[in-house]
Amino acid sequence: MNLFIDIETIPAQRPDVMEEIKANIKPPATFKKPESIAEWMRTEGPGAVEEAYRKTGLDGAYGQICVVGLAVNDFDPVAICELDWEDPGAERRILETLGCQLTDLIAPNGTFTTCVIGHNVSAFDLRFLLQRSIVNGIRPHATLARAAQAKPWEGDKVFDTMVQWTGSASVRISLDKLCKALSIPTPKDGITGAMVWDAVRDGRIDEVAAYCLKDVTATREAYKRMTFQMAQAA
Template identity: 40%
Template sequence: MTHKINIFFDIETIPTQSTTIKEHVQSTLTPPSNYKKPEVIEAWIEENKDAAYRKAALNGGYGQIVCIAYAVNDEPVSVIYSDNWAGDEKSILIRFFDDIKTQYKPSADITPAFIGHNLENFDLRFIYQRAIVLGVKPPSFLPLNNKSYNNIHIYDTMTEWAGKRNYVSLNEICIALGIPPKNDEIDGSKVWDFVQAGKIKRVAEYCADDVEKVRAIYKRMNFITEAQ
């Protein structure tokens, strides 16, 4: 008898630590077309360059993974991160790949289902791009470059709830289903601030909590648990 393997996971990302890429991102800013005076353009670039750099955290080519949290079926959440966040991204990715390989049993013909929120357009895409950049070959069963609506091994809670190409936050679903929402102390936009402030452990806890919420949402969506 085979047993289904569900792997719930989430990642947290920050902007690149590469000076070259950071300078590229900030030097290619394009001011509004009605800005003509050099001093006005320069002031606009100065005002917006930090925001442009921070947005690199959403780009797998220009960003970096600092934390991966995952849980298998009903097991406790595991979190992979490093106090040396600036230099250990590759080891974080390798450990995640190694960990999920242990869940794959070819002899039992089981391919894990990967479950997350916005994972098809963000988490899996980001991991795929970072794996290429870092030269870390991912497991063959990890459904990279696929979509949940045509791949039985992906379950994206955002797509399942809102439909293709629509957006809904994790918190909105939590509130709708009566699941305790996230607090306001930290969210994805604040991760870089927390990391810089030496609070990588708090980021890891936040990431782990998201995995717990995704698992609770998945169970409600699939009528595994009942409404309270």
């Protein structure tokens, strides 16, 4: 069985993390004069804090999952999310729902015959899911744990479309570029990953969920092209 998965994440929602970021923002070392330092902190400091804060959305230690998209084989993808993302328990409920759905979808012995498929799934999605499961004290489903521990080239456990295309976990290709190369409709025609936090903060979690599902669908089509299960688009 093939399990296609994608996650969307947001920056840390803990006030102490923001305070730590603010405390550690400093001007470049070339700024020596107190008045120059003060001016930099006034004009450039807020932007530096915001930039550092947004980066926590890519860090499983502090960032949080806001949407999980998944699809089994050729079935329609589904999104797991919480409308009230500001609720401290929202991420925990997402992870619990994900575990329940996977338990329903995958038989106990099916863990060993299920391949988890995604774009940059080895280095990001699976690792982030595992880290946030640990933070929330939730044991991840055995299929996800098995795939997270697999090497990116162990194709019976995990198929990372980025790694399989580039041939290296250290070389990147965006899903957008891969889709364009394979004549697959790009999922990046509205919201992009860089816009997820703004959309969530504005209360447009439904748009983020829809974007996540498009990523799942595009990844599935890319996988089929890369494994010669789908003909080239005319």
